Amino acid sequence: MLKSPIFSSSRPVTLQASMDHKPSKPDPPKKRVLVCGGGVIGVCTAYFLSKKGAAVTLVEQSSIACAASGKAGGFLALDWCDGGPLSSLARASFDLHRSLAQELNGGESYGYRSLNTLSLSVTESENPPRGRKSTIPDWINGPVKGPKTIGTTETTAQVHPQLFTKKLLEKAVADYGVEVVIGKVKSVEAGDGEITAVVEGGGEIGGDAVVLALGPWSNKFTVLSSVIRVHGLKAHSLVLEPREMDAISAHALFLSYHPANGGPPMDPEIYPRPTGEVYICGMSSEEEVPDNPEQIEPNPDSIRVLKRVAGTVSSHLGEESRVKAEQACFLPCTDDNVPVIGEIPGMKGCYVATGHSCWGILNGPATGAAMAELVLDGHSSIVDLTRFSPARFAGRTR
Ligand SMILES: Cc1cc2nc3c(=O)[nH]c(=O)nc-3n(C[C@H](O)[C@H](O)[C@H](O)COP(=O)(O)OP(=O)(O)OC[C@H]3O[C@@H](n4cnc5c(N)ncnc54)[C@H](O)[C@@H]3O)c2cc1C
Incomplete structure (x- = not known):
């Protein structure tokens, strides 16, 4: 049995001002996306997906930011990844942290500051x-x-990672209708254009797509461990x-x-x-x-x-x-110290975002924004995700 959602809000309702009384076309149904994992990567992904109009359910086995995302340093750097594969992700994410802080009352409630x-x-x-x-x-x-x-102060900044992750989710719930379920996802099944997450205790949650953001637990998930290795x-x-x-x-x-x-x-x-x-x-x-x-x-x-x-x-x-x-x-x-962000080869509608090593708090926002574009538009414009594709490991796993 699923525990009841810990946060919930009614989804925003769009009121159409129909002054001319013409029958308006119904809105296309929202894409339903499941995000598994309530660390910084899952929460940023849920935030940007829902802000872009998806109906998002986030499933976390324990509590939000209970692992590395709550216990990290929260140090952010603009250019420390320059010259490597993370350069554009890190630069975009450093800037996104700044604009998120503006959106969230200066980031004061989660200790955002330049230093x-x-x-x-x-x-x-x-x-x-x-x-x-x-x-x-x-x-x-x-x-x-x-x-x-x-x-x-131009190139380095910080957040309190647990407060940041919780604050962003709070906003996603309140403004964009994200639903949060506490339960352990046992498996994910895909078939007939429908994705089903099976949750411990027997519950099932359906969606059009799923993003697996399970951090160091990715390897315990067969769908992922058959393609990538995360230690x-x-x-x-x-x-x-x-x-x-x-x-x-x-x-x-x-x-x-x-x-x-x-x-x-x-x-x-x-x-x-x-x-x-x-x-x-x-x-x-x-x-x-x-x-x-x-x-x-x-x-x-x-x-x-x-x-x-x-x-x-x-x-x-x-x-x-x-x-x-x-x-x-x-x-x-x-294995190559580069995050994996993309659709899992051979599993349409199943995406992965993990492997951020010591830069997950920095790179959470750009990962979430890029993932939201990939899932909803089919490609990401904010960051070129080619280098992060899980397909690079094809044929190389145990
Ligand atoms: C000591 C330390 C200091 C750090 N300092 C910094 C720093 O200063 N700056 C920086 O950018 N990064 C830093 N990092 C790195 C950063 O913390 C990580 O890269 C980031 O938190 C990873 O986020 P995540 O969401 O991928 O994983 P996690 O935070 O591990 O989240 C994964 C979530 O998935 C959930 N989950 C797992 N399996 C399931 C399942 N089957 N069903 C449902 N939920 C599940 C887990 O419970 C967990 O909440 C630091 C890390 C450490 C350890």
């Missing part, structure tokens, strides 16, 4: 330098050196609430961190957020993705290391900070 970005070298065993470089903000008072500005890379994060948040400036930090025990350097990241918290992430490892996102537990050693990193970089992030979250989640990665 400067520094790279720094940190050597745990050293003392803080005596003469401070003026490029290093005062709150970074640990043993750091070699600051480089690697992003400015999960586990990564850890910590969310702190420092006592003196006002002292902490809007700077994202990319570290080259040298531990005191002489172990290999690490590359953790630190993002202060306008929502009154500081996010620290790093420490990744290959691990099996559990069936249920609620079962993903952080490794205590990894969390201990992240706490040490935070306290070494700044006394504001030391033991006096309140620990708001210690967490882990899985990056969805493909």
Whole structure:
């Protein structure tokens, strides 16, 4: 049995002003699209599909943004993917984040802001330098050196990923009538122009097309695992609430961190957020993705290391900070490190959007907008999707 929709709204009704009393042509029926997966990719896809006029049902097995899309950093960069296959997707998506923020009251409710970005070298065993470089903000008072500005307020920005994903869905529900169902999709069947998603417990949802945005769970779905391979890379994060948040400036930090025990350097990241918290992430490892996102537990050693990193970089992030979250989640990665966005070969009406690895929050909006065009118009004009086609893996799977 399906649980009842957690969000619902009546679909918008178009009132025709028929001053001349001519019989008006009935609107063509809306295309019904199922979106499976309530992470940032599924939600952005549902948003743009519904805004373009589709009747969308989004199905999520657990809760919205319960996995990587709720536990990511939310760092956005305009040009860091330049020169690679993601360049045009990333540039389009950076701009879309800006226009979505304008649409959603400046993005204040989900911590959207432009910020400067520094790279720094940190050597745990050293003392803080005596003469401070003026490029290093005062709150970074640990043993750091070699600051480089690697992003400015023109080229880097951030969102709180969970708040962003939930806010966008809220708008899609309220303004464009998206329906949300909580239930685990067991399989998808296509036949006679109708797509059916079979949901655990026996429910079925019908549509004209389906978009599978299942992140690192894609591999557990036969329709997808027979065509592409998506593996999960586990990564850890910590969310702190420092006592003196006002002292902490809007700077994202990319570290080259040298531990005191002489172990290999690490590359953790630190993002202060306008929502009154500081996010620290790093420490990744290959691990099996559990069936249920609620079962993903952080490794205590990894969390201990992240706490040490935070306290070494700044006394504001030391033991006096309140620990708001210690967490882990899985990056969805493909074999060639390029997302898969397109129609599944041999399955008309079945689309996939996943494999965004460490750039899913950045690339969610352009992926959703491009997918909406592909499903409803047959091609995408916002980004050329050829490079992302699942057809590139044909004949290469297990
Ligand atoms: C530590 C960390 C930091 C990161 N930082 C950044 C960053 O700063 N900037 C950036 O751009 N990206 C970042 N990322 C990457 C980003 O988080 C991911 O690329 C993105 O969240 C992937 O989104 P998704 O929707 O594909 O997958 P997920 O967020 O994993 O969502 C998939 C959803 O599908 C649901 N699902 C799965 N199977 C089923 C089923 N059978 N039925 C129904 N629902 C199902 C799951 O429950 C889940 O909610 C980071 C990732 C990590 C791990």
